[in-house]
Amino acid sequence: MSRIAIVGAGPAGLAAALTAAELGLEPIVLDEQPAPGGQIYRSVEAVAGERPEDLDLLGADYAAGLGLVRDFRAAAVDYRPLSSVFEVRPGAVGVLRDGRAEMLAVDETLIACGAMERPVPVPGWTLPGVMSAGAAQTLLKASNLVPEGPTAIAGSGPLIFLIAWQLARAGVPLVAVLRTTPKSQYRKALAHLPAVAFDRELWKGLGWMRQLKRLGVALLDGVEAVAAEGEGRLRRVTYRRRGETASIAADCLLLHEGVVPNLQLSRAAGCAHRWDEAQRCWRPVTDDYGATDVEGVRVAGDCAGIGGAKAARCAGMLAALGAAERLGWIDAGGRDRRAVLARDALARHLGIRPFLDTLFRPADAMLLPADEATLVCRCEEVTAGEIARVAALGVPGPNQAKAFCRAGMGPCQGRMCGSTVAELLARAQGRPVAEVGHYRIRPPVKPITVAELAGLADETVRGESERVAPADG
Secondary structure (H helix, E strand, C coil): CCEEEEECCCHHHHHHHHHHHHCCCEEEEECCCCCCCCCCCCCHHHHHHHCCHHHHHHCHHHHCHHHHHHHHHHCCCEEECCCEEEEEECCEEEEEECCEEEEEECCEEEECCCEEECCCCCCCCCCCCEEEHHHHHHHHHHHCCCCCCCEEEEEECHHHHHHHHHHHHCCCCEEEEEECCCHHHHHHHHHHHHHHCCCHHHHHHHHHHHHHHHCCCCEECCEEEEEEECCCCCCEEEEEECCEEEEEECCEEEEEECEEECCHHHHHCCCCEEEECCCCEEEECCCCCCECCCCCEEECHHHHCCCCHHHHHHHHHHHHHHHHHHCCCCCHHHHHHHHHHHHHHHHHHHCCHHHHHHHCCCCHHHHCCCCCCCEEECCCCEEHHHHHHHHHCCCCCHHHHCCCCCCCCCCCCCCCCHHHHHHHHHHHHCCCHHHHCCCCCCCCCCCCCHHHHCCCHHHCCECCCCCCCCCCC
16 A cells, blocks of 8 residues: 655645545545644534534635535545644655654655745734734634624735624624735736636625625725734734824734745755745745655645635645556556546636736735834844844845844744745845745754654654555556
8 A cells, every 4th residue: 555644634635635545545644733624624523513603604615615524534544633744755754743753654745734824024913912814713713712802904815805704794893904905906907807707706705895894894995004003912003094194993903915835844845946926925846746856745735836725625636646646556647537627627716816916916015014123033033124234244045144143043933934034135135035035944844842852763764564566557
């Protein structure tokens, strides 16, 4: 039997596991969460069983994940929740579970760990009461917890309307949605509008906006800057709009400027990455079946490039087909024939991306702090001013900047500051971000104690299983 480790139990990981099991592989799904679903379908089983009325509140797209999760539960899959993957290398995956670390021997690894919200380093973003919009959505899905006091959402991207709609229907007193999309991007996006005029996702987003207005939520466009203010915790949100500054009282501020691929594992594995100018982020270099330049390592779903849950499911299926072909369980012709429907569906789901990527490309004003006192690296408390001073020394990139400041050396290993540091260096030196580069990520990518590491005896790869010769064709 050929073992494929699938890191992540979101749409891509679940679809990949189902396809791999169908093809005769032995899928092992490793996920940090206690239940399958990822962020988009988080806690969908518990919601359906314990508070089914919230399925309607969270929307049809969320409820659609229930069938996928149930199919996954019924499949012949080795599912290991509450497992943290700290390393991926050819032929092995480092896993931490129940306080024990091990190197799991596998024939193929699929990284399907999804996306993370793009950090939004505005003044005051470390105040209690300020969080990402996705974090608020997670609390709603997982624990039915919502903000009680006046709440504002600031940012750009289609998800702010979905999250605002969900929270408003849950009874959250939303005082405003501060939209930071520059007007110039509306004009640029018009060129892509004819291709998506009949796309259901577009009309769905417009529907959320209409419902928010009916619920009395103020949708303020043209916002150019946002700051969180308060003594000891958030008390007000100050923003600049159309050249004028205003403030609103708020106990909670939710920030969102889109999502970016979660790259820690693919970078640590040594996979090649390229700068995606349209999505303003890095992404792994993959082929049509998720294969990277590292033998036996694939990447699929939003961690390979932002496409959404439906696209991720298709990409997961294709990655599993690619793994099966490489391991000899099907031939290339069989792989390609099976892939036709998934590839067609993937192209359909990605058809709206040029429009969304153009319209909701984050503005410099939100990603590059103008106030030098704004914290960039929250772990080590490094400010934007410090990064600017390091840039003036002529450092070629974020890795060299570490010699002069500790940005990127804290517990999050650059997850929260890496993109901002690179953007600040690029702006200060007049260079493209693609040239500045990104932090080098080394395993372990998750915190692990010396006691846990002691379980790895002499780098012995554990979990070896007998290899079964694959069937022909």
